[in-house]
Amino acid sequence: MDIDADLRAFLSQFVKVGELAATMRPEGSSALLADVLTEHLGRPAGEMATVTKEIVGYRFADYDVAFELLAGPDVVAIGIGGGEHRHHASLSDLVGSPWTNTPVGQVDWADVAVGADQTRRVVALGVRLFHFHDQPVAVLTRRNSRVHGNGVGVIEVLCPDSQTASDLLAEATELGTQRSVLRGNVVSLDLMGYEAEGDGYRFHARPDVPVEAVVLPEGALERVRGHVLGVAEHAETLRRYGQHLKRGILLYGPPGTGKTHTVRHLISAATHHTVILLSGQTLHYVRQASTMARHLQPAIVVLEDCDLVAMDREIGPTGQPLLFDLLDALDGLDSDTDVAFVLTTNRVDVLEEALTQRPGRVDLAVEIPPPDRAARRQLLELYRGDIGFSSEALDEVARLSDARTASFFKELIRRAVLYAAEEGVEPADAHLLTALDTLFSDQETLSRNLVSGFLDPTPGLD
Template sequence: MDIDDDLRAFLTQFARLSEAAHQLSHQHENSLKDALTKHLGRPADEVATVSKEVVGYRFADYDVAFEHLAGPDAGLIGLGGGDQRHNASLADIVGSSWQHIPVGQVDWADVAVGPVATRRVVALGIRLFTFRDEPVAVLTRRNSRMHGNGVGVIEVLCPDGQVASDLIAEATRIGTERSLLRGNVITLEMVGYEAEGDGFRFLARPEVPAEAVVLPAGTLERITGHVLGVAEHAETLRRYGQHLKRGVLLYGPPGTGKTHTVRHLISSSPGHTVILLSGQTLALVRQATSIARHLQPAIVVLEDCDLVAMERGYDPSGNPLLFELLDALDGLDSDTDIAFVLTTNRVDVLEEALTQRPGRVDLAVEIPPPDEASRRRLLDLYQGSVSFSDSALDEVARRSDARTASFFKELIRRAVLYAAEDGLEPTDVHLLSALGALQSDQETLSRNLISGFIDPTPDGY
């Protein structure tokens, strides 16, 4: 394309004008690079960065640590510019191609530090302070799937690279010592495409007193003594060289009270960090063990672990996930105060694996269906303020062989519902009527499941 002299002259002048405007606009802008250079006492782009990735559940701990290390007089600056600031490393930001990025506002976020509590953390910002008499600039960037950041990042600029590494190590120590996870109940979560959360969730600690757990005589005491008694006498055991790590297996048919027993253990151990795994998250047993090791005393609960006893899908080496748990137990020091509590409906699936690795689970307790005496106690527990006669309750306990706790809970609810439909207070008649209906419903369902046929008539439902 031919350009005449007048047009060429115009374009040249226009380019000069644009460059002058660009430079003028940045003369009044507080350059991030200049701010870092001033604090560090040398050109920021000549200082190497030391970085560390931070998983979501540790980000608030590092925020606590750096707030403590920086002190109340530390500077705090944000990053201006567009979305690229969420993805560029600190080295990129202070590099020549980023020299005009301005100082901006700090990005904040409220993150969970308990079942209902939150903490305001620096989601994207730079703290300016001194550590061991050296100036440091610490950038913290929280993980953000919206910006393609799967994990959080800490980056430290310091003229002395060893001081930068020591600062991260000290922040890790303080973050662990003052961890906001400590003493809480958490569950780990699989975080994948479009997933929400930070890979974990806080749970409220349940309130389940011993009298609310109905098991055969002496069973609950054996379990609590093994899980909590060891923790209570941890220092004595350590003094005499005895190991603290322990594994407990609760087995029995569905609905007999295994999970309820676990809830009681959690309720009775307010000083313990508890990590719950179930379903797919059982694959995170190594991660859970690492958390427990740092935040002991701890309890790691693996519910329905038979579901992965022979599962090989998550482990590229081809070993069942249960062996990962057993290996994790082997890898703990003897004075590590961690209790592993496993529950299963299929002890036969686990038996072979456990006998191949003896000594990892040192207590196995059967949680059987309630006997008649236990069924009577369950009725007393669930009837609450409803008054039924002792003779009616005795009859129900006698006639409800092989029923689980959930059956009796529903039985009382249905008796109250029948009474409400009649406009009356609940009586023995309503209780026995509900028993007959529930037993009939369950027998019909069992018949239909076996035959593969559901009666299409109204009476069949």
């Protein structure tokens, strides 16, 4: 396009005015970010290449721990001033463009969960200045933020030597894995979090379920514990003789028989294991959970109601059916990886042969059936606690409640206590028997079935 001489001269002067305005700042205003970084790095910050790494939400605290350790006590942390663009612009844009004129500001901090009842104050947006391998480095960390549309966190490193920047990121990754805040904890992966737990994961308190609180058929609990915990106890011996450590166990039976309760006991006993819980829609994250478990071993991955996986023919996040994601997760781990997959199902009949009949995927299947009479008596003794029901009344309830499950007896005791509370007296045998009659009544059929997982036969139907 032809431009006359006068217009060309005007545009040239306009550009110079803009460049001059970008370099000027009011007297007494904050130092410019580019100037501070340049002074620390010994070279113009805008001329250096940035080494960048994206990090998912559940790893952000790990990197904060790693950089705190690598930086040491002499670290200087500075913030980034300016408007909302600082949450989106890269570090190279913040220091390299003559138009940004980004000032130093206050560090943005955030409290993130690092345990069921613990948080850690992390640098949500800021720059750490320190030396690594005798080289000056500037490390920007930016936490993922739904408010600002950032789906993942970002780490950006400036250093006169780009290889040193890459080495720093590699060492921070390794150190962050070793010192991971997830290690040894119980976590679940969430489709979406809530407030401080909005990073796609949630911590849970480790349950306290002792052996005596688990009522299963004779020998069943010992088999389950031996397969999950016994292998872990003898991991080094198994490795020395070239035996595989990864394993899978399937707990199956009707609803309410104690599968989840058994899993809670395993989690309670596996105090040194990282436990990753998946259920419902989060079963889609099985591949991600498998990767986490490999890095944080010894680990247990719990997949509740895994029959949903076998029945799901929709394409998952990896572009293949969800069942294949599960099979790949079970197959993809190295044989010496100390990871146990614990699967539960109410519908063992719908599980694929590929899932249940290939060693290395599921090595052990244990049925958790409705309790027999002796087990029902144990459950009543367990759930009554210090309530003074007589042995005769408990024996009678155990005899009459054939094919009922553990959840049925929990509800039975609760109702007996409620009836006594309504009368303003201590729970007694009469309240227990009344509660049993009520649960057995025709008016309570649906409630009874939902609580116990036991379906009464319907006349006229096969």
